[in-house]
Amino acid sequence: KQEVTQIPAALSVPEGENLVLNCSFTDSAIYNLQWFRQDPGKGLTSLLLIQSSQREQTSGRLNASLDKSSGRSTLYIAASQPGDSATYLCAVLNSGYSTLTFGKGTMLLVSP
């Protein structure tokens, strides 16, 4: 059974810092990995999707990497802003399956 772990559970940084969020998964037979953002009481916004054959994806100030063999992904946020404050969730889609397995998320607070 796939298990996804996100570290740290919470992170507080001052505005302008670069930061890294970590995601690990136990079964490396994945099809893709998605990073989501969730604001309090809201739904999920897809940030980046990395295919199993890719090593990284970039969107603006966000960069996600994937090391399938070691079961790890990182989300790098450059020059953080208060508007980045949210919970970030990592989810994997196993090969041969259609449903996502999520981590518990990292709650990020960026203070001005």
Place this chain on the structure above:
Amino acid sequence: DTGVSQDPRHKITKRGQNVTFRCDPISEHNRLYWYRQTLGQGPEFLTYFQNEAQLEKSRLLSDRFSAERPKGSFSTLEIQRTEQGDSAMYLCASSLSWGSYNEQFFGPGTRLTVL
């Protein structure tokens, strides 16, 4: 493209009552998923449809839960005889079963509170 929509956004009910939620997926998406999220946890899969066929159900989906997607477009999730443990955010997502690497797009969720 209006994205995935869910209705209602919030529902408060008394224990023992039945509730029904609706999800409208992105129009061209043939797959539709239901997930449940409790406080401080990541979403957990409940069930999914491809077109009108319900292809998979989680063991979390007790016999009090039923989902339908009668015409392969919108879907409903009904909970009968609600219990306090059913209080959660119910999230709907949709995707294509081909191309796009099965990227799932989520709606705003329905927050259920059972008193």
